[in-house]
Amino acid sequence: MRTPPEARHETDDRLRDDAGDLTGYRIGDAYELIEPIGGGGTGTVWRARSLVQEDEHVAVKLLREDLMAEPKAVNRFVQERAILLMLRHPHIVRVRDLITVGTSLGLVMDLVEGGSLRDHLHEHGTLPPGEAAMLLAQVAEALAAAHRRGVVHRDLKPDNILLDRVDGRLHCRLTDFGIARVLDTPSMTTPGALVGTANYVAPEAVYGGSPAPPADVYALGVVLFELTTGRPTYGGGPAWAILRRHVDESPRPVEGMPEAIWQVVQHCMDKRPGRRPSARDLAATLRSVARRLRDLPALPPQVADNRLTTLERPAVPRPRSSPSRSRRPYFAVVLLALAALAVPTWNFLNRPGAGGDAARPGANSTAAPVGGHPGNASPSGRPAGRNARSDGAATVGDATPAGSAGRPPTEATEAWQDWECADSYTWDLGHPAVVQPCHAVGTERVRLIGHMKALPGVQADVTISLVDADTDELVAGPHLCSGLMFTDAAPSHDCGPFVDNPPRGHRYVVVQKWVYTGRSILPGGEARGKEFAW
Structure with missing residues (x-):
């Protein structure tokens, strides 16, 4: 069934109105929007029904229409499709199509029903160490596949890890490669720009280093710490204070954290990118740790560590392994989650x-x-x-x-x-x-x-x-x-x-x-x- 022209014009008007309800809107002969299920800095994710296979549901990510006038936003949106089309892995969300919706763009992706790892963490507070290690082993395998293709995610965090169940067990799917960079092509990001979310940014990125696979491994170490303790390694305070702590400090173990988990965190969060494991090696290590710790209970959630969130407090001596003091940290536009910071x-x-x-x-x-x-x-x-x-x-x-x-x-x-x-x-x-x-x-x-x-x-x-x-x-x-x-x-x-x-x-x-x-x-x-x- 084709959408009548008058219906399409009506929907275009609804798209121009941020409060417009697109429920029931048909995208050509392919999909029908059912309900919004999520959103972020670049747009809204809708549940949609396939008009070809009516029992099949998909996710449609619509680019905010006001961003259509911003070439970089459109480029990133199209880039996400190009990147995900060339990444085929059971732990990466599959992109099916790039579509137009009124005067906006949309990505059609597999629908992952279980929410995000962030939702799962909010519900449980902390995860058992063995479960956290097994879930992140899946993510590390997805990263290894991306890194082999020269792709760095650059915004790895629990929000971008989706969950479903396979044979009754939790199954991770990595998504939102919209700000990833293909390493052998010119970046669409302003040169030297700091892109990502403050809690998970590697020290070399704070100093303006080019994105590289070790930065994703660093972020995965932060996520492992967060899943087992209920908080990121450097939580609280404004974004720039958190970024400074990534440069100046090293994570501290939490009482009761298994030594095997702590060793992985330390290894991933080494200030020297060359000393961090590859995503492939990390996946193997995490699977081994998961088997050894599968019977351990979860730790109680920890209170956020708010030390050194302002510059009035004493400076922490820089570890020897950190970048040279002569290189000054600088910051450019931090996309996505930073806008919510106070x-x-x-x-x-x-x-x-x-x-x-x-x-x-x-x-x-x-x-x-x-x-x-x-x-x-x-x-x-x-x-x-x-x-x-x-x-x-x-x-x-x-x-x-x-x-x-x-x-x-x-x-x-x-x-x-x-x-x-x-x-x-x-x-x-x-x-x-x-x-x-x-x-x-x-x-x-x-x-x-x-x-x-x-x-x-x-x-x-x-x-x-x-x-x-x-x-x-x-x-x-x-x-x-x-x-x-x-x-x-x-x-x-x-x-x-x-x-x-x-x-x-x-x-x-x-x-x-x-x-x-x-x-x-x-x-x-x-x-x-x-x-x-x-």
Whole structure:
């Protein structure tokens, strides 16, 4: 039966509406959508009925229509089909077809009824060590097949491992190769981009290394630890803090964990990729471990380990086996699961030298006594970063940094209002830095300052500008602070304070911009403070 043209037009309208119900929509003469059964960052997965073999059900993954205008998203979607069509393995979900649905694209895949390994873990808390080893042996075999074809999964995690039952026993099927990379073809990902999910990213990927099979093995070691303990090796905190722990720390055993499981975890999570086992060898090891531990009960679920989730805490010495300290970690867009992570908020301002009751980020105002400045600006008014300076480029009006004596020329008589800052530190996906622009209004002039905090090893040039809030026209600045270097000892810097004398009778906003130096591949950022009248 063919879908009437008017029905197809009606469905196109429903596809354009995110809330549209596609239940019953027929895709040509081949499939009929029944119900949504899952979703992710790129689209929704539907249960569908085959119109050729009516008793057969399949899964149809529809690309979000708004992503159709993004070539990289479409490329990845098509790439997933190309990769999976050439991968034939009992533990890899089979892709059957690439279809068009209205103005969107869809992948037709085998329907796996048992949910994901993540669902199974949520239901049981932890798995018996022998069962965890047997399930992941199947996954390792699937990875070995992919690696033989030059394919790296790059996002191995319990969510992408589906379960069904074969002869009454759990059977794993690896899926979602949408961000995998065929090693002998140009990558569709921005060169050097960090792709994956923070809890499972290998240290060499954090440093910008090319994706390779050992990264999948590393992630499988994290999953083995998670299945047996109920939590990943480095859980809790924002994504960048977890990524740092992958680089700086080594996993710790949990009381009661069988030694055989712990040895596999350690071997898989070795900081040196060349020391990790191949997926093929790992599969054999896991099957042997599963036989030896098949009668052991599951451990009680462990509480998430939240150590070192912020940079204020002491740094952990880097293991000798980790990459060289001279190579600075950097981050580009982290796809998929990172979007769900909470935005961290820190208190840069409440520290010695800030003066009085410095306000906290997110407050309605940032208080500082008359003549003081928030943050870690030095008494001279210069930014705290090494080699930081104000060039005063393109400055309009009386734009003068604080004087060498620590105060602008008329500060003794100037009456300053409290500092006003952006409500929270700005944190964009993929950025290893957070920023917060601020201003303070005086009787004659306006003060500007920008706070910035970043991971050790990051270096940036920062500019602070004053723009008209209505026209976005530059009014003062940009004031440049160049070469801000962030380290374990100096995780935060201020750019400013600067003093400007903009025209009266307007509304203004402080704009803080930054670019990463030495890492031109990583785009810079921009943040805006609160609007104010002058």
